[in-house]
Amino acid sequence: MSDAKTIAFVGLGSMGLPMATNLVKAGHRVRGFDMREAAMDALAAEGGERPASLAAACEGAGVLVLMVVNAAQARGVLIGAGALAALPEGAHVCLMATCPPDEVATLAAEVAAAGRVFVDCPVSGGVVGAKAGTLTIMAGAATPAFEAVAPVLRVMGDKLYHCGTEPGQGAAVKAINQLLCGVHLAAAGEAMALGQKAGVDTATLLEIVSGSAASSWMLKDRGPRMLMDEPPVTSAVDIFVKDLGIALAAGRAAGMGLPLAAAAHQMFLAESGAGNGALDDSKVVAAYRRLNGIG
Secondary structure (H helix, E strand, O other): OOOEEEEEEEOOOOHHHHHHHHHHOOOOOOEEEEOOOOHHHHHOOOOOEEOHHHHHHHHOOEEEEEEOOOOHHHHHHHHHHHHHHHHHOOOEEEOOOOHHHHHHHHHHHHHHHOOOOOEEEEEEOOOHHHHHHOOOOEEEOOHHHHHHHHHHHHEEEEEEEEEEEEOHHHHHHHHHHHHHHHHHHHHHHHHHHHHOOOOOOHHHHHHHHHHOOOOOOHHHHHHHHOOOOOOOOOHHHHHHHHHHHHHHHHHHOOOOOOOHHHHHHHHHHHHHHHHHOOOOOHHHHHHHHHOOOOO
């Protein structure tokens, strides 16, 4: 027998922990599970439960939230580690990670075959949105499944969209979102590197283009960090290596070429390959600098 107010939450990272904490504050019984003991302790300090095992977290839970890194980790939790079998019949599995749409659809079929209900619901908004409960959530699921978990999702995000009735459709929208973010960020890096190569004052350049039709959200947010030698890390280079890879996989699955996404992906790969994958994603500008001999 499942309890809709009892939530098993797997993945208490920089986004997962505040998301789970918001669920606790909203009155849900949240059993948080993570490979890191300190992460589970942190949720317990906020009023969450610290289960003895993954199976204990899932027992009787009406909803399992997976805030893991990728589809492989989600499969490992559900199938390899036995979370799916530990959940009650009819429980809802909410996959909130950014994953390739075709892999999401495959996983959804396995969850359905096991008598549980799958909801594809990746998020956008980063750590800031996770803490504030203002994430954008893009769901792909049958309407009854979406409506069943919507109250839980709305605690974590104030912009909830039902993108389609098939699992994988939420993942497709997230992939498109990340395609645009990655291309916009790479374009900003290219522009700022060109300004540096041309010898113009880059701070003035940034002020001009940020206030013109040339601007983008990514330029205004990441541009100032491109002027720093060691910008604070808000999102790593390797995140866009992964997410643009997912966008390209979505393109392949749809039979569509994505030349701009591919070019941007190469620039993030170059920066990661230089040993800087863990640095702030604004450092993609450094890949352009190296390519063009800019000191």
